[in-house]
Amino acid sequence: AQTVTQSQPEMSVQEAETVTLSCTYDTSESDYYLFWYKQPPSRQMILVIRQEAYKQQNATENRFSVNFQKAAKSFSLKISDSQLGDAAMYFCAFDNYGQNFVFGPGTRLSVLP
Amino acid sequence: GAGVSQSPSNKVTEKGKDVELRCDPISGHTALYWYRQSLGQGLEFLIYFQGNSAPDxxxxxxxxxxxxxxxxxxxxxxxxxxxxxxxxxxxxxSSPRIQALGETQYFGPGTRLLVL
Incomplete structure (x- = not known):
């Protein structure tokens, strides 16, 4: 069974600085997708970024980028120029054949003014 | 509607009572998923639907x-x-298709259930 681990329960970053959130996973599959979702206090889960395992290039969405290391089964999220609105829970997720997502336990990110 | 909606937003009930939680997916989305998030925890997958069928x-x-x-x-x-x-x-x-690798799931705002 797939598992997803996020080893940082909480992180903080100064506004305008850069922060990296860690995620590792375990799977025996060769082709899969990984996602980062953001959950602000409103509870609404919002897609941040996704990565296909077969793509060598790391995905990027504006200030958000990933460092995908397939051999190490690592999928970290880098947030550049952090903004107050980035404060939220961040969840790493593994796409289990499109049937369901396996989520990590989450990292709570605080952004300090 | 434009997004996934859920009702009620909050529900308080007494132990032993039955509750119903409703989900309206994005129009046209074939796949629908339910997850549970306990306080301060990640998301636990409950069930998914392919059309009206729940295979597992x-x-x-x-x-x-x-x-x-x-x-x-x-x-x-x-x-x-x-x-x-x-x-x-x-x-x-919800997502447009089921068992389509890499399909983004679009989430509703959730129902917070409190059982007293």
Missing amino acids: KSGLPSDRFSAERTGGSVSTLTIQRTQQEDSAVYLCA
């Missing part, structure tokens, strides 16, 4: 939990004889 119900925590979907649209998650450990946020998500 093994994720439901107990036989007090059931779910159905009608008309390929609205889904209801029912919890019978609620227990305090059922207190959690129940999240619904």
